[in-house]
Amino acid sequence: METRELAYFAAVAEELHIGRAAARLGMAQPPLSRAIQKLERRLGVRLLERSSRGVTLTPAGEVLAREAAKVLDAVAAATARTRRAGRADPRLVVALKPGGDGGLLPDILAAYPAHPDAVEVELVLCGVAERARLVRAGTADVAFLHSPYEDLTGFGSEPLVSEGSVAVVPAGHPLAGRERVRLADLDAGPVPRWPRDHSEITDPAALLQLVALGRLVVVAPESAGELVRRDLVCVPVADGPPTTVVLAWPEEARSRALAAFVRTAAAVAKGHGDADR
Amino acid sequence: METRELAYFAAVAEELHIGRAAARLGMAQPPLSRAIQKLERRLGVRLLERSSRGVTLTPAGEVLAREAAKVLDAVAAATARTRRAGRADPRLVVALKPGGDGGLLPDILAAYPAHPDAVEVELVLCGVAERARLVRAGTADVAFLHSPYEDLTGFGSEPLVSEGSVAVVPAGHPLAGRERVRLADLDAGPVPRWPRDHSEITDPAALLQLVALGRLVVVAPESAGELVRRDLVCVPVADGPPTTVVLAWPEEARSRALAAFVRTAAAVAKGHGDADR
DNA sequence: CGTCTCCATACCGTCAGGGTATGGGCCGCG
DNA sequence: CGCGGCCCATACCCTGACGGTATGGAGACG
The missing domain is CATH 1.10.10.10 (Winged helix-like DNA-binding domain superfamily/Winged helix DNA-binding domain)
Known part of the structure; x- marks a missing residue:
């Protein structure tokens, strides 16, 4: 065939x-x-x-x-x-969406070159659905994904950090001043909650625009909260789903440069976890 | 390309x-x-x-x-x-090596046809290395494998039963009368121990022949002990590696008949576990 | 019952892929 | 140092697979 x-x-x-x-x-x-x-x-x-x-x-x-x-x-x-293997300069292509690295990437990139197997790192910023596809298609070597939101079948993976959720609401919203909220508080209002509702929308800018207009409340991982516009407020969600940032690569990958990157990332994540305590 | x-x-x-x-x-x-x-x-x-x-x-x-x-x-x-999908009668092809089913297969085959999604089951008896290959190659739908001895990457899997190890020795062997032995006891003797030594030999008959000749001691899962020749004796190994019989199928398989088989097998295994207690 | 849609068949041309013959570089041996 | 052998590349030819156009035939719908 x-x-x-x-x-x-x-x-x-x-x-x-x-x-x-x-x-x-x-x-x-x-x-x-x-x-x-x-x-x-x-x-x-x-x-x-x-x-x-x-x-x-x-x-x-x-x-x-x-x-x-x-x-x-x-x-x-x-x-x-x-x-890519034929290119003169070996590179490691890392796919992530903006803010999808759990805040670890700067430290990872700083620590990685010290490793003996390290090579140039190329970052590919892409949309949510793209990342896994790029790795499966061989365009990227490794991606930052969010478990359990993304399908890890066929990937080797290393969990890096877990984090809670925040609700993104307009600054003037009744819940904006709260210390923390529960999902039930959000659903008590008249506004639909993403990703439960309207999960077909994936463009962050569009989502945040809807939030700013008071048409939607978004529940997202904490680290994504860093990126929202100044006219929006993030409130921790007590019973929000915990998200894990994982590094994922093709299961059969054998590259030393990749192994070094994964190990570096795991070490950095461990350090962050210790610092958080 | x-x-x-x-x-x-x-x-x-x-x-x-x-x-x-x-x-x-x-x-x-x-x-x-x-x-x-x-x-x-x-x-x-x-x-x-x-x-x-x-x-x-x-x-x-x-x-x-x-x-x-x-x-x-x-x-x-x-x-x-x-x-295979084009054949008139849908079948589920199950690959296993003789004795590699942990004793569960008769009950599974008895229970499976009652399931509404069940189809004809075809058994393929094959060698150790064959089983995973047959599933990867699409010739079989599912296989009984032994974890952690076999590589499960790319497979979905369901652990069925765990069991200890036995040492297979000739009837006249000094350890043959013991209630149980430790790996150190085996290694104290002059005889090499499979699979640590000579793991390149995979044919069971050849292995047992070597045991009978006093040239080798074999450590194997308990259930495999049922199959040894009458001139050999099995002694439980206290610190032998625990083996798990797992059912493995291609990760992306979506067949209802397969899902039914896996669920039946899991239920049967659970029943056996309860009965053992 | 006509017409439209969609797939199959008939027939033809072109080029990709395979075969044979031969050339050219490298190594080893006399 | 030159000769022969090994192995891959090039040159040239031929066949057949694949794609195109024209047309047929069967079912759906008004």
Whole structure:
């Protein structure tokens, strides 16, 4: 099975329409039809149920769609990792979202170069959903993720720091002066609470704008509270979900530079934890 | 990058000799040379260091060799899983080595069909190293593995039962009559102890033959002791490593039939544990 | 019942990939 | 020091796989 065929099938499985899939692949419809038929013949399995309204996946087709996605991911990762390994200067690419490092990154970056296996560190700031994807795709070596909000399957990981939650409210909000609040206090008001409600919004600026307008209350990890606008106030949430900042890398990674980074980060986190006590 | 090219590169990376790799691939040397060059051009990276004695891998080549193996595994798994999903009768393929089920399998097989998501179960009896490979390759859906002896990375897993170790010795052995022994007792004798020594031997019959000849002492999980020949004796090892029989499946598996099997197995294991108390 | 939509088939051209022949560098040996 | 052998690269040719265009046929819908 060639990757080209798998990419074809993946497109068809997404579009459920051979013509549209062909257009997306930049090719004509007949060769795509034939390519899928050929796949079916070679596998000895029907993958598509054809009708005059489009196509649907058979159970085997569903399986192949999932497997094909994995293969294509692996191929993309192979390309990216090989390219990066071929660059003259070895680098460690670290993906994080702004404020997503639990405040540890400055100390980590300061301590890391002292390690004998250390290499240049490149930081990639990206959105929430991007980070895990970059690591899976081989574009980044390691990412700061938030457990349990993000899926760690397929990653090796090292928990760094745990922290509580704060509620972000406008400065004039009735709860703004409180020492701490409970989730029930937030829900007593008329305003929806993110991420329970409207979790489809992921842009921080947009979220905070809604908070400033009094249309939303946001519950977020403490460290994210450092980044909010001056017209907003953070109040600790007593029963808020605890969040752990974890370092995550591809499970099979064997790079010494990466291992050194993880160990440095763990040591720095331990130091911070001790200092907090 | 096509899978064909990755297979080519994988062969070259293993042989470190383009001519031999070509022979193994059933093709002539020049097209293989060109295929690798093309890969290098497309990736913009040198993969091989050529000399008149053969080739060696550059660092980028090492990376690609690992990544290519992963891709090829994923492709093989995709083929196997799709083919199996296309078969008329859905089946759950369970891989285990003889005696590797901790004695739970009969009860699991008895209880499983009652579950609404249950399907036919096919058992594949195989060697020690085979089991994990079969699951990774998509030939089996789930395997009984022994933790911590086997690598569970990339697998979802459910621990079933833990058990102690026994030493397997000939009937006439000085320790054969003891109630229990310690590892130090075994090492006091002149005979090497498996798996610490000679762990390259994996065939059970061969191992037991060596035990019978007084050339080896084997430390194994209790349940494996059921299977030894009548001329051998099992003595509990007080400080032997505890072994856990775990059920392992591909992390991303989503089949209902598999989930039902795992849940049934966990329930049966819990029942056994209670009964033991 | 006509028409539209969508997939399959027929037929054709092109180029990628594989084969054979041969060249060129490096090493080892006489 | 020169010769031969080993191994990879280049040159050249050919086949067939893959993609394109044209068209057929089956089901859905008005």
